[in-house]
Amino acid sequence: MKKLFLLAFIVMNVLATKAQNMQKGDYGYLYCHMSDRGEYTAYALSHDGYNYEDIIDGRPVMDPKEHARIEGGQRDAYITRSYDGKGFVMVTTDMCVAKSHVWDNYGIDLLKSNDLIHWTSVTFDYRKGTSIFCNPEAESVYKDWSTINRVWAPQIFWDPDYVWENGERGGYMIYYSMLNRPEEKYDRMYYSYADKSFTRLTQPKLLFDWGYATIDADINLLSDGLYHMLIKKEGGKPGIYTATSKQLTSGWGEPVENDYVSFEGKKNCEGSSAFQLIGDPTWRVAYIQYSDNPKHYRICKANENLRNFHDPVDIKGVTGPQHGSFMRLTKKEYKRLKKWSDKQKQLSSKQ
Numbered sequence: 545m546k547k548l549f550l551l552a553f554i555v556m557n558v559l560a561t562k563a564q565n566m567q568k569g570d571y572g573y574l575y576c577h578m579s580d581r582g583e584y585t586a587y588a589l590s591h592d593g594y595n596y597e598d599i600i601d602g603r604p605v606m607d608p609k610e611h612a613r614i615e616g617g618q619r620d621a622y623i624t625r626s627y628d629g630k631g632f633v634m635v636t637t638d639m640c641v642a643k644s645h646v647w648d649n650y651g652i653d654l655l656k657s658n659d660l661i662h663w664t665s666v667t668f669d670y671r672k673g674t675s676i677f678c679n680p681e682a683e684s685v686y687k688d689w690s691t692i693n694r695v696w697a698p699q700i701f702w703d704p705d706y707v708w709e710n711g712e713r714g715g716y717m718i719y720y721s722m723l724n725r726p727e728e729k730y731d732r733m734y735y736s737y738a739d740k741s742f743t744r745l746t747q748p749k750l751l752f753d754w755g756y757a758t759i760d761a762d763i764n765l766l767s768d769g770l771y772h773m774l775i776k777k778e779g780g781k782p783g784i785y786t787a788t789s790k791q792l793t794s795g796w797g798e799p800v801e802n803d804y805v806s807f808e809g810k811k812n813c814e815g816s817s818a819f820q821l822i823g824d825p826t827w828r829v830a831y832i833q834y835s836d837n838p839k840h841y842r843i844c845k846a847n848e849n850l851r852n853f854h855d856p857v858d859i860k861g862v863t864g865p866q867h868g869s870f871m872r873l874t875k876k877e878y879k880r881l882k883k884w885s886d887k888q889k890q891l892s893s894k895q
Contacts, residue, residue, distance in 0.1 A: 563703040563717065563792045564765040566625040569872035570822050574660070574881070575859075576623040576634070577868025580839060583617030583640050584608045587660075588862045589878060593821050593828060593870070594843060595860045599885040600892075602863030606663050608640075613667040614651050615640040620697040620760075620815065622869045626742075627702045627714060631658045633742050635698040635718060638667060648693045652720065656742045660877065661884055666743050670695050670722075677736070678744040679709070685734065685748055686724050694723040694731060697760045697815070697867065703792060706737055715739060717792060719751060721759040730757035730778070735793060752796040755779060760814050760867070763792070764850065767825070772850045774816040774829065775799065784816045784831060786850055803851050805844070811835045813842075815867030818850060822872065829853060832866055841865035 587599035617640025639649035673689035698720035706715035756779020785799030812835035
C-alpha cells in the first residue's frame with residue numbers, strides 16, 4: 545500500500561511540473577459547443593457525461609456578433625478554467641459560413657469570464673498581419689498575411705514554463721490550424737501563446753508538418769507523462785488519430801496508424817474532444833460524425849492511455865450538438881447555470 549501511495553505521489557509531482565489545464569469539480573459536466581442550429585456558442589449540463597440538458601433550450605449563451613467581430617459567427621468553442629482557478633477562458637473560430645458562403649475565415653476570438661455567463665473578448669484578425677501580435681518584430685511564418693484563408697479550431701493548454709520577454713513565466717498555448725493558399729499547400733498546425741490577461745497573443749509558430757492536411761487537434765497530458773494529441777488527418781487513410789510527444793511544442797511524431805476512430809466505417813468524423821469521467825482513469829472521446837444526415841454527435845470509450853477506441857453512442861439531450869469541449873463543474877457552478885437558464889427561459893416566455 546505504501547509503495548502504491550509513493551508511486552501515485554511521484555506521478556502527481558511529475559505531472560505538476562508539466563503543462564496542463566486545471567481540473568476542478570465533481571458535481572457534473574459542461575458541454576460547451578457550437579450549435580448546429582447556427583454559428584453560435586451553446587451550453588448543456590450533465591451529471592453522467594452522456595445525458596445532457598440544454599441551457600436556455602440550446603439558444604446562444606452570448607451574442608456572437610458582439611464577440612466575433614470579423615464575421616459575427618462563433619464556431620468550435622473550447623473552454624477551460626483559467627490558470628489560477630478563479631475564472632474561465634474560451635477560444636472560438638471567428639467564422640460564419642451562412643454569411644460568407646465559403647469555408648474560409650480570417651481569425652479567432654479569445655474570451656474570459658468569472659461566472660460562465662458574462663464574457664469579455666478580444667478578436668484577432670490575422671489578415672492585418674504581425675501588428676496584431678505582441679511580438680511583431682519576431683520572425684513571421686508568412687510573407688503576406690492578407691492572403692490567409694483559414695484560422696481554424698483553436699484550443700487552449702496552460703503552460704507554466706513558458707517565459708515571456710520580460711521574464712514572466714506562464715502562458716496559454718493556443719494551438720490551431722492555418723492555411724495561406726499562396727504560401728502553403730495544405731492546412732498545418734500552428735501555435736501562439738496568450739498572456740495571463742488572455743488579451744495578448746504571440747506570432748504563430750509551426751507545431752508540426754506531416755506532409756498533409758491536419759485539423760482539429762486536441763491535446764491532453766496523461767499519467768504516462770506524455771502529451772497525447774487527438775487529430776483529424778486528411779492524408780493517407782483519413783480519420784481521427786493519436787500522436788504523442790514528450791514536449792508540448794515540439795517532438796510530435798506521426799500518428800499511430802493502427803489505432804484510430806475506425807469503427808464508424810466510411811463515415812466522416814472530426815472535432816474530437818477527450819475528457820475523463822469523475823473518478824474514472826479511462827477516457828471518453830467525443831466527435832461529430834458529419835457525413836450522416838442528420839449528423840450524429842458521438843461519445844466513445846478509450847483506455848487510460850487514450851487508445852483502443854470502442855463502444856460509440858450518441859450524446860443525449862442536446863439540441864444541435866457540434867464541435868465543442870467538456871469541462872467538470874462544481875455544485876455551485878452547475879446550480880448557477882441552471883438558475884440562469886430558468887430565468888432566461890421565463891423572460892423569453894413573457895416576451
